[in-house]
Amino acid sequence: MFHSFKTFPRYITACCCLFLAGKVEETPKKCKDIIKVAKTLLTDQKFSTFGEDPKEEVMTLERILLQTIKFDLQVEHPYGYLLKYAKCLKGERAKLQKMVQMA
């Protein structure tokens, strides 16, 4: 925990994480599209934390976010292991699938 959500409003941060994750996982999404969706999902009051220029806000945060994680984008996800584990289990496929989904 390095930064407070007080200084860096959580909704902008969330958008920025999605924006960056899109690039890292080779499925880039346009910043303005992410903001558009955020606007439809959030109440006006919550969206007001995005300020005058939401895109600029997200861009600025991108740099801070990258510096905070030291540009270390190689995250080992648990999903791979989870799937491997599920494959070892015997049982009904549908149930196993549900279990993986829930995990």
Place this chain on the structure above:
Amino acid sequence: MSQNSEKPSSQDVADPTGPAARKGVLISFRTGKTMEIPEKDILGRCRFVGEFEKLNRIGEGTYGIVYRAKDKLNGNIVALKKVRMDVEKDGLPLSGLREIQVLMACRHENIVQLKEVLVGRSLERDLKVSNLLLTDKGCVKIADFGLARWLGAPARSATPRVVTLWYRAPELLLQSPKQTPALDMWAAGCILGELLANKPLLPGRTEIEQLELIVDLLGTPSDAIWPEFSTLPALQNFTLKQQPYNNLKQRFPWLSAAGLRLLNFLFMYDPNKRATAEECLQSSYFKEQPLPCDPKLMPSFPQHRNMKGQQKPTTNQLNIPLSNLNTGANDQTNNLPAISDLLGSLVKKRRLD
């Protein structure tokens, strides 16, 4: 292990550039005791660019400018890349992120390291001589991973039109939707040819000319040697000229049979039949005289300032090189770093008189 980081108090005012002030605590599953998070796993801040002293400009690419710089803390010479941001509308460019990702995951003698930062399952996509650097100690470094990307286990279709034209494989020129490591092997063949001839092997100016040069050198491909050939998208619009001969031997009359075999193997039209890096490393070309030299015996040269292209060797006689090959080739079986080994070998197999 579970991470139990402290929650920041609401009073906490964070300075985004400041060091990480709080330490989280881990509870070890093995012992049940708490432990501090190891230094290397703590996220923190990046180093300031001011900690590096720019020495001179090495080169400039589409994505930015590269400087030779000195780490003021330990005196190491590093390459510093300034990424162009002015043309970017959507933040840090994807290519930059990819490059950082790949470099962080790579550790190989023959690859420029990120702050000296192996390519396993990655496609370089931009192998070319200008991206090979030869250090003053005779070690080849692959640079510029801006276009590299990870290969998913199943070959996903990737963006076409990668790889500098001269080093571009025929399947790419003919718009095959699949990109495999064989692309890099084609490029390796072009690099070998360039090192042998001391000039670019297939310097096409347009995609069409590039294809013609390939056909002139190797003959027109057919379905017999490349089963997917006639189904390639580009061939629905035009046909290649007929040229039945393979002219590699005429092009390199002095090259040994093993050398020609290797070159032909790298220039297989069918990507599935093309040599893999491991196979090349087994080639008898690297075992015949002149042998690859020990890297320590590679010609060294004074460090040039403000010179581009220091990697071009000057002698015409191929030869010598590489010894880590033998060791390298054997432990490559489960890892796949081989293309960088191969390139190392290619360059090292040149004569130092």
